[in-house]
Amino acid sequence: MARGELIKKLLESYGDENAFRAAAEVIISEEESKRNQLLAKALRRTLNNGMSGSKSSPNRHQTVSRKQEAKGLMPLASAPGIANEFLEEVDTAYSHKEVVLSAENKKIFSDLIVEFRASDKIEKTGLPLRSKLLFCGPPGCGKTMSAGVFAREIGLPLYVVKIDRLMSSFLGETATNIRKIFEFATKQPCILFLDEFDALARARDDASEHSELRRVVNSLLLFIDRLKIRGYLIAATNYEKSLDQAIWRRFDEIIWFEKPNFQMIDRFLKTRFKNARPDFSVHDYVHELDGYSYAELERVCIGALRNSVIQSRDHVSKFDFEKAWQNEERRRKNIAKR
Structure with missing residues (x-):
């Protein structure tokens, strides 16, 4: 649709929340397709703020507590659409200058950023981009912070998976829930952050695991294989030894986080x-x-x-x-x- 027609449709739909959002989403998607990620991200946040305001809710940035800021990750908004129940968009209070990484990890992240910024050239050759990253290491060693700063550096929204909601008490629904968040990530350019990944990807030969949980792992492996994410899937675990052996080859890059020297x-x-x-x-x-x-x-x-x-x-x-x-x-x- 021509830009003039889009703007006309946007103005005509004012007052109709669903139509207004639909028109705005088309404009944002156009900017994303042009790799104008920073503008697209700003537009989406403005849209979400505006929609929240129309329901007389406080500005989400104003409601962030000092305690949340100190943790570095600040909740912003839930994901739109079918994945709303399982995802939350967050932002980081840290810059790349405040993240202390090993020389090896700094090089990996630097290369990933360079690769992302040259994605148009790479995709034209038919070569794949590294889009599936696995973070391993003990708790408190920078995995979550690094995901937030990486998202900030490349200008993509970071959506954190609510693992407690994803893991349904009705085990048959868990695979369906995983499919929903992956479908969201194929439509919305973003970084999908799956913390406590070992809760989903446990070794299938573990005799203590329920057979239904093994089926969840089977589904997860299939979903990761088929995922054509418009951004990055980042999975993080403190217990890499618990992961199913078939998980490792599904990721383009594995980044190890250690306690600082x-x-x-x-x-x-x-x-x-x-x-x-x-x-x-x-x-x-x-x-x-x-x-x-x-x-x-x-x-x-x-x-x-x-x-x-x-x-x-x-x-x-x-x-x-x-x-x-x-x-x-x-x-x-x-x-x-x-």
């Missing part, structure tokens, strides 16, 4: 305190924090910043940091006893 801990602390003017050298604590995950380091940093605010200081003191560190040590020891 000394150099990465040092970079992380300096990044988090870059505007806090600490009156001590954070480098002095690097070896003391060996074995900490990024999530644990983040809690120490936030705790230190919070302590400085409570004491009305314009900087983070050694006392602020050590108090937060001691709290995290107590937490770690108590968890280890369980």
